[in-house]
Amino acid sequence: xxxxxxxxxGFMAAGKSATARALSSRLGWRLIDSDRIISARAGKSIxxxxxxxxxxxxxxxxxxxxxxxxxDRRRCPQCGEPMPAIVAAxxxxxxxxxxxxxxxxAGVIIGLTADxxxxxxxxxxxxxxxxxxxxxxKPLLQAITELMEQxxxxxxxxxATIDTxxxxxxxxxxxxxxxxxxxx
Ligand code: S3P
Numbered sequence: 001x002x003x004x005x006x007x008x009x010g011f012m013a014a015g016k017s018a019t020a021r022a023l024s025s026r027l028g029w030r031l032i033d034s035d036r037i038i039s040a041r042a043g044k045s046i047x048x049x050x051x052x053x054x055x056x057x058x059x060x061x062x063x064x065x066x067x068x069x070x071x072d073r074r075r076c077p078q079c080g081e082p083m084p085a086i087v088a089a090x091x092x093x094x095x096x097x098x099x100x101x102x103x104x105x106a107g108v109i110i111g112l113t114a115d116x117x118x119x120x121x122x123x124x125x126x127x128x129x130x131x132x133x134x135x136x137x138k139p140l141l142q143a144i145t146e147l148m149e150q151x152x153x154x155x156x157x158x159x160a161t162i163d164t165x166x167x168x169x170x171x172x173x174x175x176x177x178x179x180x181x182x183x184x
Contacts, residue, residue, distance in 0.1 A: 005069075005107025006180045010155060011148055012091040012130050013122040014112035015164040015172055020088035030085040034093065046090075046174075050131035059096065066093060069089045070102035091129040092132065094154040108175045108183045111158030111173075114165040116144045124139045160182050 006023065008016045017033065024031035035046055038061045042049050049058045066089060074083045087107065093099045094109070097173075104110055114122075120141045123130060136143040153163065160179035164172045 003107045004082045005087050005103075006084070006105045007087040007089060007103050007109045007184075008112060008176065009093055009103075009109060009158065010091065010112035010161070011114070011119060011144075011151070012133065013119045014091070014114045015124065015167075015169065016088045016091070016112055018165075018169045019112065019172045019176055020086045022169050023177060024086045026173065027086070027177075030058045030083065031088070032069055032085050034062060034065050034069060034086045035088075035090045037069075038062055038090075041065070043129075047129035047131050050135065055131075059092070060117070062090060062093060063096060063098060066099045067102055072105040090110065092151075095151060095159055100154070100157050102117070104159075108180050109158045110179050111155050112162040112172065112176075113148075113155065113161055113163050115163075116141055116148060118165045119144050119148075132142040141169075 008020050010016060020031055020033065023029070038049070038058070039046055040059060044052070046058065048050055049061070075081060076083055090104060091104070123133060123140060132147060133140060133143045138146070160183070162172060163176045164180065167175070
């Protein structure tokens with residue numbers, strides 16, 4: 001197993017964070033969340049970075065953080081093997097080919113997706129502010145459908161894609177692990 005990181009990405013509210021947490025606690029692997037690192041580094045929420053500094057600034061921070069995550073070469077102090085990890089990368093990360101290449105070299109990229117109507121229901125029921133959708137000024141379902149379509153090629157670069165529309169978090173995590181093991 002030389003590709004040690006299981007990298008989850010895919011459209012907003014497709015289940016990345018919950019799946020990443022479930023996998024991390026099930027396997028006891030470190031959880032690395034790119035948005036959390038970006039937010040900690042900037043000292044503000046992702047929504048505040050978008051609102052105050054603009055998307056270009058967010059994408060620059062995202063590129064830096066993803067490069068660092070991909071270059072992480074931590075090894076197990078006991079056995080000397082590279083440490084495995086679960087990585088949750090933001091929904092727009094793969095759009096930048098530099099991010100894709102860095103992540104693909106570091107691990108297996110598993111994309112999560114869901115029907116636009118399921119995404120819309122999850123976004124509407126969540127308190128998290130998602131600037132790529134809320135700032136578009138379009139009705140939610142339309143904003144989701146259009147952005148998904150724009151990003152179709154980027155998401156297709158994932159080694160495998162799992163539709164979580166009718167899966168529980170546990171089922172999604174199980175599927176992600178199967179896809180990882182088959183490719184790692
Ligand atoms: C984004 C997705 C967000 C976050 C930022 C931009 C995107 O992450 O990185 O708001 O462009 O799709 P989640 O997918 O975890 O919500």
